[in-house]
Amino acid sequence: MGDEVRCRVCGEAPGPVAEALGICLDCIRERPDEAMPHIERAHEVARRRHGLPARPPRTEGGVSCGLCSNRCIMGEGERGYCGLRWNEGGLRSLSDASEGLLYAYLDPHITNCCAAWFCPGATGAGYPRYAYRDGAERGYSNLAVFLYGCNFDCLFCQNPSHKELDPRRWVSADALAGLAAEGPKVSCICFFGGSPEPQLPFTINASEAALEVRRGRPLRICFEWNGCGDPFLVRRAAELSLVSGGNVKFDLKCFTPELSLALSGVPNRQAYR
Ligand code: SF4
Ligand code: SF4
Known part of the structure; x- marks a missing residue:
């Protein structure tokens, strides 16, 4: 058996705690303000290795995409959350209708x-x-x-x-x-x-x-x-x-x-x- 993973917010191990997240279910539900920085960090780490942005970009004056509810607004050089669309002198995409x-x-x-x-x-x-x-x-x-x-x-x-x-x-x-x-x-x-x-x-x-x-x-x-x-x-x-x-x-x-x-x-x- 490996070491028990303890929640980074409450310090307990009240049930299974995913190592990638490090937060227990109760704290995600009941202490979201304290849990959120850890959650954001977990996703940032997982996405960085694929060159994907940590969160949907919201850059003022950028180009927008409305294909999904993330509604990314990408500044020059930025990529949308899915990674398929980006701003390079305008909206570019790895996928379109054709x-x-x-x-x-x-x-x-x-x-x-x-x-x-x-x-x-x-x-x-x-x-x-x-x-x-x-x-x-x-x-x-x-x-x-x-x-x-x-x-x-x-x-x-x-x-x-x-x-x-x-x-x-x-x-x-x-x-x-x-x-x-x-x-x-x-x-x-x-x-x-x-x-x-x-x-x-x-x-x-x-x-x-x-x-x-x-x-x-x-x-x-x-x-x-x-x-x-x-x-x-x-x-x-x-x-x-x-x-x-x-x-x-x-x-x-x-x-x-x-x-x-x-x-x-x-x-x-x-x-x-
Ligand atoms: S760039 Fe991708 S993630 Fe962002 S709104 Fe468009 S489809 Fe959604
Ligand atoms: S045809 Fe195949 S893919 Fe389509 S709904 Fe039926 S089982 Fe699913």
């Missing part, structure tokens, strides 16, 4: 998707409009699209490689749409990551293009996200899921605002609106 930063692979049905228990891909719900089989879609695949970048900074993220923002991962919306629409055994696209919010214009554009090519044959569009994207884009993305028989999956994380800051580095109130 190109995204991603890794895509085929995941045979039935997948380990959290929606599998009611999804058309596993149950045949909505067959033949939304599914190829009146039951499990064996022999078909999900096109899983791992998007790089995230508007959150969860300290225990299960996919931390999303922070490796390598422009060699660029894929055009047309190429992704072609992969999905022309693969005869692809029955759905699921966007996850990271989280889709910072790349919503790309995911919407690629999905619309894929549905256009696939026309009339099932191709479900699904999103798995933290729920803090721009409301207008979120609505459009959700409409695409609705008309195609797909699912929108929210990772709601924490209800208590202080816990969201501790776990994810930023507030998540928008996900609950």
